[in-house]
Amino acid sequence: MKTAIKKYWFLFVMVLCNLIIWTYDPEIGKTALAFSGKNFINFRFILTPVFICIGLMDVWVEREKMIRIMGANSGVKGITVAILSGTITAVPIYVLLPVAGVLLKKGCRISNVVLFLCTSASIRIPLLLFEISSLGISFTLMRFCLNLFAVFAIAFIIEGLLSDKDRKEIYGNAEKL
Known part of the structure; x- marks a missing residue:
């Protein structure tokens, strides 16, 4: 667990910030969570094909x-x-x-x-x-x-x-x- 916290500390801090915002103002918290989710999905859709291409370049070239x-x-x-x-x-x-x-x-x-x-x-x-x-x-x-x-x-x-x-x-x- 400690290694996961060390490795992903920034993610844990962001989740904690979202939770604090959610408890303080649920409407803003919902918006922040939706925005974070959209960014995460966008990030995954962009990175996946790029990493496949990078892997192929690493192997083929x-x-x-x-x-x-x-x-x-x-x-x-x-x-x-x-x-x-x-x-x-x-x-x-x-x-x-x-x-x-x-x-x-x-x-x-x-x-x-x-x-x-x-x-x-x-x-x-x-x-x-x-x-x-x-x-x-x-x-x-x-x-x-x-x-x-x-x-x-x-x-x-x-x-x-x-x-x-x-x-x-x-x-x-x-x-x-």
């Missing part, structure tokens, strides 16, 4: 092939693949973290993984289309160029700041996944 595509010596090809794969994602950001873990496990360069994450968060195609329709093409192009510059800066600064010990630790933690 060979490490050597992934190292050639996005590894340390992949150069422009790895950067291009990271950015393109990041722009076509249309999932919540919390789903991208397991994908990043598998990419690291497969030997992808850290800057390419950061490029993938940052592009997925800020330069998605659906987001660009929405911006074009509501804010105009000139604003969208300016934001796209500035974001692209920021994404490159973030990725290569992070990789440059990491020591060899840090890199080994990151790749070692990814291997445990």
Whole structure:
């Protein structure tokens, strides 16, 4: 029981908060519980297919092939693949973290993984289309160029700041996944 509490302490705190709200104001408690339930169901429906795809990627894609595509010596090809794969994602950001873990496990360069994450968060195609329709093409192009510059800066600064010990630790933690 103690290990379950340690592992899921945040869930227990949230359930306790919902119960306190429910006892204080049952109407708000009912709304909060319904909202929590909808979010949990949404979370499960999104994560299940993503984890299946991640498992298939982990099994089907060979490490050597992934190292050639996005590894340390992949150069422009790895950067291009990271950015393109990041722009076509249309999932919540919390789903991208397991994908990043598998990419690291497969030997992808850290800057390419950061490029993938940052592009997925800020330069998605659906987001660009929405911006074009509501804010105009000139604003969208300016934001796209500035974001692209920021994404490159973030990725290569992070990789440059990491020591060899840090890199080994990151790749070692990814291997445990």
